[in-house]
Amino acid sequence: MERFRITAEPLDEHAIAEGLSTSEDGAVVVFSGIVRAQNKGRKVLHLEYEAYEAMVYPVFERVAEDVRERFGVERLRIHHRIGRVDIGESSVLVAAASPHRGSAFEAARHTMNEIKRIVPIWKREFFEGGDVWVEGPKEPVTE
Amino acid sequence: MTGSAAVTVLLFAAAREAAGRGRLDVPYREGITAAEVWKDLERERPALAPLAGSVSVAVNHRFVPRDTVLAAGDELAFLPPVSGG
Structure with a gap:
């Protein structure tokens, strides 16, 4: 299983953890972010993700590397969808x-926060009556 | 200096749509910065202007400050606020 994967295919929450832990480990945390049917009062139809893959x-x-330094966690995997993702699917x-x-737990939480802050992936929300690019923190990243 | 030296510019998401394209080459000139490339783009494609304050800049897949001086052949990307996850 690749450590990092960008794919248009459905994600597999079991496969991502296969073979990840060693005999030293007492915990495996798998976080799945899924597409919900409403956002900001809008009825969401589906999402579409775009990535700058060469930079992702x-x-x-x-x-x-940041997770390793902060938490001493060395076994980490991240898989992210691109393209259309439907309600209830993992993005x-x-x-x-x-x-x-x-x-x-801390490693998974921090990884998700960093994905939302600096990983060059964008989602477009298609809702009843229109669509919009969702934008995260407006402060530009400079390093 | 060859006449064909260029910087590849990539635009994503809202920036790509505002510009009407995701990739273009701009001529390289010595000392040119990422901010200057953006200004030139904005002049040609005014729909980019509202994004000026929030785009991040990457050169060769690394985030950099806007005043970064470019080299011929660099891949320069303008990234609207990301929203993965």
């Missing part, structure tokens, strides 16, 4: 394995 992989590496999976649960 090095930024995933940077996030993994993103993060798996973290660690000797203890605290650091595995």
Whole structure:
């Protein structure tokens, strides 16, 4: 299983954790972000994701390095969809394995926060009556 | 200096749509910065102007400050606020 994957195919929350943990690990956390049917009072029909793929992989590496430094978690995988994703499907999976649960939870949470802050992926929300690019933090990233 | 030296510019999401295209080459000139390339783009494609304050800049797949001086052959990308996850 690849550590990092960008794919137009459905994500597999079981496969992402296969073979991730070692005999030192006491915890595996798998986070699945799924598409919900309403957002900001709008009825969502589906999402479409666009990625700057050539940059996504090095930024995933940077996030993994950050997670290693902050939490000592070395076993981390990130899989993200591109293209159309329907209600109820996973758009993103993060798996973290660690000797203890605290650091595995923290690693998964921090990874998701960093995905939303610096990973060059954008979602377009198609809702009843229109569509819109969803935008995260407006402050430009400079390093 | 060859006459064909260029910088590849990539635009994504809202920036791509505002510009009407996701990729173009601009002529390289010595000392040119990412901010200057953006200004030139904005002059030709005014729909980009509202995005000026929020785009991040990447050169060769790394985030950089806007005043970064470019090299011939660089891949320069303008990234609207990301929204993955």
